Amino acid sequence: MYDYADFDRAFVQGRVAEFRDQVERRIAGSLTEEEFLPLRLRNGLYLQLHAYMYRIAIPYGTLNSRKLRQLAMISERWDRGYGHFTTRTNIQFNWPKLRDVPDMMAALAEVGMHSIQTSGNCVRNVTADHFAGAAADEIEDPRATAELLRQWSTDHPEFAWLPRKFKIGITAAPHDRAATKTHDIALRIVRDAEGAVGYEVSVGGGLGRTPMIAKTVREFLPKAELLPYIEAILEVYNLAGRRDNKHKARLKILVHEIGIDEVRARVEAVFEERLAAFRGVNPGLLAEIEAAFAPPAFVALPTEDYARAHAEDPVFRSWVDVNCVAHRRDDYAIATISLKPIGGTPGDATAAQMRLVADLAEAYAHDEVRVSHEQNLVLPHVPRAHLPAVHAALREAGLATANVGLVSDIIACPGMDYCSLATARSIPIAQQIAETFADLDAQRDIGPLKIKVSGCINACGHHHVGHIGILGLDRAGVENYQITLGGDAAEAAAIGERAGPGFAYDEIVPAVERLIEAYLDHRLEPGESFLEAYRRLGAAPFKAALYPPEERSDAA
Amino acid sequence: MAILVTKEGFAPDDWAEGSILPFDVLWTGQDLPEEGLAVEFPNDRDAADLRPWLARLELIRVAFPAMADGRGFSIARRLRAMGYAGRLRAAGPLIADQFRAAQRVGFDEIELPESVAGRQPEEQWRPRPSLSYQDRLAG
Numbered sequence: 028m029y030d031y032a033d034f035d036r037a038f039v040q041g042r043v044a045e046f047r048d049q050v051e052r053r054i055a056g057s058l059t060e061e062e063f064l065p066l067r068l069r070n071g072l073y074l075q076l077h078a079y080m081y082r083i084a085i086p087y088g089t090l091n092s093r094k095l096r097q098l099a100m101i102s103e104r105w106d107r108g109y110g111h112f113t114t115r116t117n118i119q120f121n122w123p124k125l126r127d128v129p130d131m132m133a134a135l136a137e138v139g140m141h142s143i144q145t146s147g148n149c150v151r152n153v154t155a156d157h158f159a160g161a162a163a164d165e166i167e168d169p170r171a172t173a174e175l176l177r178q179w180s181t182d183h184p185e186f187a188w189l190p191r192k193f194k195i196g197i198t199a200a201p202h203d204r205a206a207t208k209t210h211d212i213a214l215r216i217v218r219d220a221e222g223a224v225g226y227e228v229s230v231g232g233g234l235g236r237t238p239m240i241a242k243t244v245r246e247f248l249p250k251a252e253l254l255p256y257i258e259a260i261l262e263v264y265n266l267a268g269r270r271d272n273k274h275k276a277r278l279k280i281l282v283h284e285i286g287i288d289e290v291r292a293r294v295e296a297v298f299e300e301r302l303a304a305f306r307g308v309n310p311g312l313l314a315e316i317e318a319a320f321a322p323p324a325f326v327a328l329p330t331e332d333y334a335r336a337h338a339e340d341p342v343f344r345s346w347v348d349v350n351c352v353a354h355r356r357d358d359y360a361i362a363t364i365s366l367k368p369i370g371g372t373p374g375d376a377t378a379a380q381m382r383l384v385a386d387l388a389e390a391y392a393h394d395e396v397r398v399s400h401e402q403n404l405v406l407p408h409v410p411r412a413h414l415p416a417v418h419a420a421l422r423e424a425g426l427a428t429a430n431v432g433l434v435s436d437i438i439a440c441p442g443m444d445y446c447s448l449a450t451a452r453s454i455p456i457a458q459q460i461a462e463t464f465a466d467l468d469a470q471r472d473i474g475p476l477k478i479k480v481s482g483c484i485n486a487c488g489h490h491h492v493g494h495i496g497i498l499g500l501d502r503a504g505v506e507n508y509q510i511t512l513g514g515d516a517a518e519a520a521a522i523g524e525r526a527g528p529g530f531a532y533d534e535i536v537p538a539v540e541r542l543i544e545a546y547l548d549h550r551l552e553p554g555e556s557f558l559e560a561y562r563r564l565g566a567a568p569f570k571a572a573l574y575p576p577e578e579r580s581d582a583a
Numbered sequence: 584m585a586i587l588v589t590k591e592g593f594a595p596d597d598w599a600e601g602s603i604l605p606f607d608v609l610w611t612g613q614d615l616p617e618e619g620l621a622v623e624f625p626n627d628r629d630a631a632d633l634r635p636w637l638a639r640l641e642l643i644r645v646a647f648p649a650m651a652d653g654r655g656f657s658i659a660r661r662l663r664a665m666g667y668a669g670r671l672r673a674a675g676p677l678i679a680d681q682f683r684a685a686q687r688v689g690f691d692e693i694e695l696p697e698s699v700a701g702r703q704p705e706e707q708w709r710p711r712p713s714l715s716y717q718d719r720l721a722g
Contacts, residue, residue: 038714045711049680057702062678065651148651178716184684185660188653254720265657266629304664309722 029089029174029319030139038181039136042143046070047129069149069187071142072128076447081106081123082145083135087155087173087197088116088398092385095396097138099378099385105131110381112366112374114438114489115194116154116398117145121445143181148189150180150261156198156205157399160320161407163355166216166224168320169199172253175308175316179254186261190268191276193261194233206400206516208232209492211278212260213241225249230260230290231282236484238491238522239279242287244294252298255305259298263290323393328412330358336415343418345467346429351414360411362392364404364421365428365436369461372454373439374402383424387417401438401477403431433470434478434543435461438489442482442499449482451499451506452532456480459536464543473543476557477516492516494558495542496523497535508535510542512569513561524566526573538573545572585674586700588682588693593705596694603644609636626654630661637667644694647675656688663689679707687715 046066053063071082083098090098098118102110105127106120113119123131135141144151155173159165176195180186186193196207199216207213213229226248232241248256260278267285269275282290337344351360364384367373376384384404388396391413397405409417421427430436437460440446442453457480464470479493483500490496496511507529514523530538543557549568550560561569587596603621606628621642624633633643643662645655655673662671673685674694685693 034714034719038716041712041714045680052703052707057704057707058678059702062650066680148653175720179720181716182684183717184687184715185656186653187684188651188656188681262657262661266654270652270654300664306721308720312720312722 029316035139039141042141043129043132043136046132050129065147069144069147071145073146075121076445078122079125081120081128081131081142083118083140083142084145084152085116085118085398086152086177087159087170088157089170090396090398091394092389094138094140095381095385097134097140099381101131101134103378109375109377111441112376112398112402114400114402114487115152116400117152148191149187150183150193150195153177154196154205154400156200157397157405158204158361158407159199160322161354161361162200163353164202165200166218167199169197169216171317171320172214173197186265189265190270191273193278201518203518206492208241208520209234209516210241212257217247219247223249226253228256231279233277233279234486234489234491236274237280238486239283240520240522242282244287244291251307252302254308255301256298258301259294262297263293323408325356325359326410327358328410330411333411333414343415346418346427347414349429349433349471350431354408358411360409360414362406362409362414362417363399363431364406364426365431366403367430367436367461368425368428369435369465370458373437373457380424380426383420383426387420391417401436429467430470432475434464434473434476435470437461437478437480439480440482440487446482448485450501451482451508453480453482453488453499456497456508456535460539463536463540472553473547474553474556489516491522492520493523495539500529506532510538510573512566513558515558526566526570541572542569545569584697586695586697588695588708589691590686590710593700598642603642624658626652626658630658630665633662634665637665640667640669642670642672643667644672644674647673647677649675650677650681656684659689679703682708683713
């Protein structure tokens, strides 16, 4: 993985000193609260419902044991002994004290981590496929591009004060595991007819109160031209993005208002000028970045014991079959560690759990850990020979829930339990759905299903792209939950369709149960997933299940 | 009175008051001074609109209505890319933390309202050692 060079270390330490100074200037009155706010945000510090919330960047979701252990230490020393992994593969601590934050930053800097640009109206942490480097279906490791973009976007002098936040997602596989089309810029690494590697570039995706799927602005961009093209998009956005209304300030609104053809014309015109002046990326540095993502030194280990355990131990078998997927090598697997225990808070991990995952990565899995946008952890390179030992250790720590991709693997925002913007609770809804379908055999029978829960229209829980999306609102002081159906964050990205009137807090989980019963009744065969059945049948049978006739007449 | 911040520190504005023309004066083709041509440039215009006068202009004052309104950073970069070599001024309530970026996109100076300069004294604007990823990537 990318190992921080002396430059990065010096940069991050400089940033810690700068933030200490900014805090002091705020306290001394040199900076007003209005001036300090964006400085604190671009260092990842939010003021939340109960306390500050501190968001730390995990670039392209990649960690190693040293970093994970440091996060565990930070959570115990300055927070409450746990952290929350987010849908943008960052980690958040919910209870830090302002005066401790510079020390937390210094502790992060010791292991090459930081919280730079995890908030604020600037280019945010770049996210990538969490199976990068391990998946069999990718063209190349997209993290080399993500790291290039991380360096390029860090403290960029021209693009630090954009109309609104700006997110970039990247994948190199035909199957989009990184929800790229929900980003301001979606990059897909592709080959052209001659086999050259480049990017398909899409712009204007985003969720929030106006959900949009990104539209393609350039079918094929040669790899070497990436930075001037991204700069052209940013320049057009910086100058023309709306600044009169923060809810209309994202790139998606500009794309919507002037149309993708006009955006393309403006971007291409600026690109031509910027490309002419562009002298390329320092080749030595580029080679260094690419070398940092070379595959680990794989080892060939016998798989007989693994095969026997798989045949004989049903608990191990179900964990492998549900949580592990094919690696680019047959004798390896990609193992996802579910952070969605039944009844737990989606995405939370305790310090002890972080340390255990760090130990397992170090002992068995080439010292790599990933965070997925679905709020789970991933060991991307596990020799199958080690899977029984990994599973046994995870089981002891309560981390072996075999539910990845199933009904209880729910994305949920923090909701009203933590967030000052939320209008409804999200975590308890996710917990109750998971408890309703606690039986893992029944979950496997239901099959792949993505339920996503947001506690307000800002849509941090990605409900628009859930196969079943749940949006919690406040209706005259009472929580009310709306359902959307048929959303998808993958390569066939789609915004879900609103099913109808919302449900009260105690009605929403039974409504989800009815939806799933309707799916089980209508599917052609067990292999047809919820989303496939929805696409074949349309909304009608699901709406009928949500709003049975007798209830309609009661309401009338 | 506004304070002018340059890399040398604070100074009073040395540009003769009232001699910075509104952009529309250029645009409407009125008689222009032979020397010391200076223009006020709003940040919702295309920098290319200044192209006909770039060689003659000695000062361009780019308006920053608020510190968080970053359009001026792109305008400055573009003016320099178009070959403008005169004085480039950012005018508005920027903060000391933005001075480095302002210089990196091509500004020479910031015209700071007195209220901001009062709270953020000269020493806060002094250059500090800093690293740039963009310079490093360019090699």
